[in-house]
Structure formats: structure tokens, C-alpha cells
Amino acid sequence: MADSVGSTVPYVCRTRYAGEWIPVEYSRTFTTTAPAQVAPRQYFKVTFDSSPIKAVADYNKLLNSVSMNYETPANAKIIGYWLSGGSNLGSAHQWVERSGSELRVKSDGEWAGGVEFDFPNLNVILRAPAGPASLTTGVGGSGFDDTSFGWYRLQPVTNEWDPFECYADPAEPVVFSTTQVAP
DSSP states (O other): EEEEEEEEEEEEEEEEEEEEEEEEEEEEEEEEESSSOOOOOOOEEEEEEEEEBOOOOOTSSEEEEEEEEEEOTTTTTEEEEEEEEEOOOTTTTEEEEEETTTEEEEEEOOOTTTTTTOOOOEEEEEOOOOOOOOEEEOOOBBBBBBBBBBEEEEOOOOOOOEEEEEEEEETTTOOEEEEEOOO
């Protein structure tokens, strides 16, 4: 049986305004569904569901190149992954890029600030290791050069495109789910 767990990620974020980097306070919520326990070598599914995005129109005339990074258990094997659901995505295309145990969901869409849209869920099939283990999922990314979440925004006042970059502080990790491997 799978458990659903809600988590809030308090990101470390920044953006540029008129060429200067400024810090931004930002957090997002996620619901992760994963089994509490699996047998050794068992296949199991984890689903990551991010809350809808609604960029503040006062700071974002348009936004594009949205991406979200997830961490799967390094000691489990990724068998496959796919996207499902989502809303108000228009003709935007979303895809997944893999780097080791991290999966980044990206989009080529563009949205107006103040318009809510919901990225698709990321579904992952994993295979548990052969022995006892604790398999955790969480936020991928570790800094501004390896972001956890972000987009590019058209700033309404300066009319310049600038990044909005966020990462989850590695010193305060947020665990989305924990699955125990036990015989």
C-alpha cells in the first residue's frame, strides 16, 4: 500500500533586477506517493505531484523554461518514468531529463504572470536493492549552478529576461518519502 506525504520546500532563491542579483523568499509544496515498505528487489512506484504555479504578475510579465528537479533513491535502480496529468499547460511540451538518480521535469511553454498552471506528475518505477535499506526521495539540485526549481521571467518594469533560480538548502534537506526495504 502506498502512502501520500505532503512536504513544503523552503527554497534559497534569487533573481536579477536591472542587472543586480537579489534574494527572493519562495517555497513550494509537493505530495509524494510511495510505499512504506517493499521486499528486496521488488519493483515499486513513486509519484511526485507539485502544487500549481502562479507567478506574481507584478514581477513576472511572462515566464518560460520552467524546470523542477527531483531526487530518487541512489540505492534503488530507476526502471522507467513518465509524466501524467497537469492543467492549463496549453500547447507546451514537458519532458524528463535524467542525471544519475535525479530527474528534472522541463517545459518549453510560456505563461503570463498571474496565470495558474499545474505541471504534470512525475511517476517513477524503481527496483529495490537486494538487502535491507532505507530509500528516500526528495528535492534534486544543490545550488544555483544545479537548481532545484526555476524559470526565466520577463520583468514588467525593465522588460528584461532574467532567471528566477532556486535550490533546496543541502544543510536542511527535505525528505519527500521513505520506503524501507525489508524481507
